[in-house]
Amino acid sequence: MASTPPKHGLDRGTPQLRRRRGLTAATMVVERLWPLVLPILLVVGLFLASSWFGLFRMVPDMIRIGALAAFCVAALVALYPLRFFRQPTRAEIDRRIEASNQLLHAPVRTQTDQLTGSDDPFASALWREHQRRMAAQLGSLSGDLPNTRVPERDPWGLRAVVALLLVIAFAFSAGPYGGGLFDAFRSRPGVEAVPPRIDAWVTPPGYTGKAPIFLTADANREQSAFIVPTGSQISVRVTGGSGTETLDYIDVNGQTRAIEPGVDAKAAPETAAARVPATPVQTTGTLQFSATLVSEGELVLSQNSEALGRWQFAVTPDNPPTIRFSEDPKQAANGSLELSYALEDDYGVASAQALITPAEPPAQTAHPLYDAPEMPLSLPRRGETERKTVRDLTQHPWAGTEVDLTLKAVDGAGQEGVSEPKAMRLPERRFNNPIARALIEQRRILAMDAANRPAVLELMDAITLRPEDTFEELSNYLGIMSARTRLQMARDDDQLRDVVDYLWDIALTIEDGALSSAEKRLKQAQQALKDALENGASDEEIEQRMAELREAMNEFLKEFAQRAQPNMAQEMPSDMQALSQRDLERMMNQIEDLAKSGQKDAAQQMLSQLEQMMNNLQAGRAGQQQQGGQQQNAMRQQMDKLGEIMRRQQEMMNETFRLDQMQRGQQGQQGQEGQDGQQGQRGQQGQQGQQGQGGQGGQGQPMSPQELAEALEQLQQGQGQLQQELQQLQESLRGMGVQPGEGFGQAGEAMGRAEGALGSGEGERATGEQGNALEALRRGAQDMMQQMQQAQQGEEGQDGQGQPGGRQRSADRDPLGRPRATTGPDFGNSVEVPDVIDAQRARQILDEIRRRLGNALSPQLEREYLERLLDLR
Known part of the structure; x- marks a missing residue:
């Protein structure tokens, strides 16, 4: 329980x-x-x-x-x-x-x-x-x-x-x-087919100076036709494609030419070639096509018969260069060969030279020791067509022979252009000493044919037969005997050429003594500097060449002054040598500054001016005296007088303007006559200086109406006197063979109208007429200068009849080729020298270009462009 x-x-x-x-x-x-x-x-x-x-x-x-x-x-x-x-x-x-x-x-x-x-x-x-x-x-x-x-x-x-x-x-x-x-x-969405990337561009030849054209750029996508120079390089790159892309060039006749990838072919309508299957050159999914355009046509990029891109090209031909003589070849004052010529080309000439050939072909048995002298020509700068080249060929054994001159120009594409031939006698140095003259003649004979050696030896024996009666200096006799021994023992052409060069040195020593070596060193220094400028040398090399030129110039001027002083004492002023030395040093400093700042063309032009000045100086040493000196002095005096008239007219115009302003001030103050004496205007210094009362005008004392009226009356008289002086100047010019231009007549009429306006108290109208007179005087002065130069050139042509291409020194220039000092009008066109600020700006630009070029992060395209800027000639 x-x-x-x-x-x-x-x-x-x-x-x-x-x-x-x-x-x-x-x-x-x-x-x-x-x-x-x-x-x-x-x-x-x-x-x-x-x-x-x-x-x-x-x-x-x-x-x-x-x-x-x-x-x-x-x-x-x-x-x-x-x-x-x-x-x-x-x-x-x-x-x-x-x-x-x-x-x-x-x-x-x-x-x-x-x-x-x-x-x-x-x-x-x-x-x-x-x-x-x-x-x-x-x-x-x-x-x-x-x-x-x-x-x-x-x-x-x-x-x-x-x-x-x-x-x-x-x-x-x-x-x-x-x-x-x-x-x-979720299933992965299908990947859309990405179209291949196409990059196409055209690179013109480098000598054209044109920039590449990017065909696939946004700015050019809507454009289908392009104009390119012949020889341009077309490049097409396909990235991310299938590798089966093809490129064809179809010319205007319908002929097709296939361009294989990785092969540089000419896109020309030679034959209609069938495409040959080939393994495409492919690297990481990229195809590269390249071809050279030489004719008009259409470029088609396709894939499986589907066009991916089309571009039409109009190819402009590259015409060969043209070169011609703008003036006949002539001999400069110092014996150099002077060539004036004009060059033209589509994209600029790459090189030019003068071809020298004998007028008569030598005998077949002749054995010349020297070829024709080489003479490269300087090229014009951008925007110019004419150029002048001066080259000293007097030392060449061909000097003094009859030749044919032909100019030859070559452009960047290798095309050539030649001029018509010109016959002339090559300039040679004139020797006054008969022994030196004989040696030079035998030197030319030996150089043109080595078989003439026995005849040259016989002449040397004849010259040295009685040395005590022939030679003033025993060293000259020893030099000729040394040359004879060398000539007799010569075994090949090189030893014979050494004898020819040695004969030239002996002839110079006999003719000029020690000056010949100084002159030779000066020419070598000038040539070395010219070569350095043409080759784009560094600043250190240019500085070294300039130091050599200065040293050679000082030595030459020292020797020249010692030898030329007895002959030039009456021709040159006492301070001319000091002035010339300063100007030469200034010019050489400017040449060096221009070269270092990158302005190679300006430096070469100034170096040519320096050479011309030295040529004129050597021409003066040779004893060439100017014809018609008194007449040219008279012309120079007339130019000085014209300059004085223009100066006085300018002062009168200024004074008229001051008095007109003073008169207007008094008219604006009518009713206040009690104060007019205390409110006078300044400006009477110039007029009262003419009247011998400069004290009052200089202190700027006020003028009463009565004094103002007297000043206007004095100006009227001065204007009338100036008009009379202008008429006298015109009569003097007519007596000298110079016809006064229209400018002088217009200036006289304007002066007369200004005189009438001053008499009626019309200061404003008088000032305007005086300005017109001053402008007309300037035009007349320019016309006067042109007529004087033409007359002077005519005299030079008459003086040079005994010498081919001879040229005398102008009366308005000193022995160094510079305009003489004058009080006449200066139009500012005698010397063209770049300003200091321009040179500094050019150097700053050059430094900036070099700085950007040294930047390793700069794009390749920019670096190539900067390199082309530094490589400009």
Whole structure:
């Protein structure tokens, strides 16, 4: 018989025991379920991490489906252990409570146990007492935490890696490259076919100076026809294509020529060639086509018979250069050959030279020792066509022979152009000493034909037959004998050429003495500097060449002054040598500054001016006296007088303006005559200086109306006197053969109108007429200068009849070729020298170009452009 429930203690239905049993049951469920659920959670975590990292979006569909199937299988495998899960029983829960609270005699289970057997009241009472006592131990029950035993199964903590990846992937999914949860269940969208990138450009030849044309640039996409120079390089690059692209050039006649990749071919309509299958030259998906355009046509880029691009080209031909003589070849004052010529070409001439051939072909048996002299020509600067080259060929053995001169020009494409031939006698140095003259003649004979050596030896024997009567200096005799011995012992052409050069040195020594060596050194220094400028030498080399030129110039001027002083004393002023030395030094400094600043053309032009000045100086040393000196002095006096008239006219115009302003001030203050004497205007210094009353005008004393009227009357008289002087000047010019221009007549008329305006008190009109007179005087002076120069050139042509190309020194220039000092008008066109500011600016630009060129990060296209700037000639 079962016992009745106890009256004291906890029974099975008390809330405290039920709560403790529920918590213990939950703990036991977690302990049993967590190890079984953890595998499926890890699989799900890896799946989520893969989705948020965007892995399923990146891989192809086959890999995505395979990965998704793998995760499904893994999930099923991870779910299999769940079938072993079982709920904890009441007895297991009670035992867990007793074990966790360390209770003895199973007090929890005692509360639910019942007696079996008989219905003995004593036994029942005893059982209830036992329950009551056991219930007393259940006053404060506690539970413990779940013990899943996962750390024992995963001692390395690999489960934490999955959790870490999950957190990182969740944060990454918020970015632009993050994935979604359903990427594994979405098929990857088909990738659109990306069209290949096409880059096409045309590079004109470098000598044209034209920039490349980018055919595929945004600015040129709408343009289909392009004009390019012949010889331009067409380049087409296809990136990301299939490798089957083809390029064809179709000319105007319809003939097609295939351009193979990686081959530089001419896009010319030679023959209609069939395409030969070839393995394309491909590097990382790139095809490169290149061809040279020489004719008009259309360039077609296609792929599988589908045109990817079309460009039409109109090819401009490159005409050969033209060169001609602008003046007949002539001999400069110092004997140099002077050539004036004009050059024209589409894109500029690359080089030019003068070809010298003998007028009569030598005999077949002749054995010349020297070829024709070489004479490269200087090229005009940009924007110019005419140029002049002066080259001293007097030292060449061909000097003095009849030759034909032909000019030859070559452009950047190698095309040549020649001029018509000009016959002339090569300039030669004139020797006054008969012995020197004879040596030079025999030197030319020996150089033109080595077979004439016996005749030259006979002449040397004749010259040295009586040395005491023939030679003033024994050293000259010894030099000729030395040359004779060398000539007699010469065995080959090189030794004969040494004798020819030695004869020239002996002749110079006999003619000029020590000056010949100084002159030779000066010419060598000038030529070295000219070569350095043409070759684009560095600043250090130019500085060295300039130092050599200065030293040679000083030595030459020193020797020249010693020899020329007796002959030039009457021709040159006493301070001319000091002035010339300063000007020469200034010119050489400017040449050096221009060369260092990058203005090579200006430096070469100034060096040519320096050479011309030295040529004129040597011509003066040779004894060439100017014809008609008195007449040119008279012309110079007339120029001085004209300059004085223009100066006085300018002063009168200024004074008229001042008096007119003063007169207007007095008219504006009528009614205040008491104050007019205290409010006079200044400005009478110039007029009163003419009248000998400079004291008052210089002090700025006020003028009364009466004094103002007297000043206007004096100006009227002075204007009339100036008009008479102008008429006298015109009559003097007519007497000298110079016809006054229209400017002088207009100036006289304007002076007359100004005189009338001054008489009537019209200061404003008088000022305007005086300005017109001054402008007309300037025009007349320019016309007068031109007529004087033409008359002077005519006289020079008459004076040079005995010498081919002879030229005399101008009367208005000093022995160094500079305009003489004069008080006449200066129009500012005598010397063209770059300003100092221009030179500094040019040097700054050059430094900036070099700085950018030294920047390693500069684009290649910019670097090539800067290199072309530095390479300009």
